Amino acid sequence: GIQVEQSPPDLILQEGANSTLRCNFSDSVNNLQWFHQNPWGQLINLFYIPSGTKQNGRLSATTVATERYSLLYISSSQTTDSGVYFCVVGDSNYQLIWGAGTKLIIKP
Amino acid sequence: EAQVTQNPRYLITVTGKKLTVTCSQNMNHEYMSWYRQDPGLGLRQIYYSMNVEVTDKGDVPEGYKVSRKEKRNFPLILESPSPNQTSLYFCASSFFGRAGANVLTFGAGSRLTVL
Numbered sequence: 001g002i003q004v005e006q007s008p009p010d011l012i013l014q015e016g017a018n019s020t021l022r023c024n025f026s027d028s029v030n031n032l033q034w035f036h037q038n039p040w041g042q043l044i045n046l047f048y049i050p051s052g053t054k055q056n057g058r059l060s061a062t063t064v065a066t067e068r069y070s071l072l073y074i075s076s077s078q079t080t081d082s083g084v085y086f087c088v089v090g091d092s093n094y095q096l097i098w099g100a101g102t103k104l105i106i107k108p
Numbered sequence: 109e110a111q112v113t114q115n116p117r118y119l120i121t122v123t124g125k126k127l128t129v130t131c132s133q134n135m136n137h138e139y140m141s142w143y144r145q146d147p148g149l150g151l152r153q154i155y156y157s158m159n160v161e162v163t164d165k166g167d168v169p170e171g172y173k174v175s176r177k178e179k180r181n182f183p184l185i186l187e188s189p190s191p192n193q194t195s196l197y198f199c200a201s202s203f204f205g206r207a208g209a210n211v212l213t214f215g216a217g218s219r220l221t222v223l
Contacts (some may be wrong), residue, residue: 031208043198043214086151094158094208098151
């Protein structure tokens, strides 16, 4: 099946810094989503982005499907950005495969 | 408000005592799914449903049952819970299109402890 690798596994930054999180996948996908799990456990969908670029405030994402990767950009980080960021891809059988996540800590 | 509602949010039970975790969504979504999250293992899919009366096993279905009799509800049943089912459980739903599950909306989670 499709393998999903996220990097880096952990990231510690000062408030105000920018960051790039990466998601590599091993085969063609028809579905890609980014989620944020906050320190209280809540899972929030950030982007549905099987291809192209999207922006939402300080966050943006780009998926290059032909090269099998997606990037999540966080600019001017805030402490509320802390948590775990997951990349999820969908295969041709409609199965959703989750990456292991990137744990982000933003220090004030 | 569009949401996925799970109940109970917290539960402590004993081995072998049947329990049901309910999940309800008010967005008319076709797709619903259950996940468990354990430290160091990420989210693992238990069961999913692409529409009413259509359910399929995910990665870790053993010890669980589901049903999808109505579009809005997708209960997770533990017939005889065991301590290894102690976990944080999430229900999710979305529309289902040509690319499969669309933008997933998650419930708040149900923390289950089996003694």
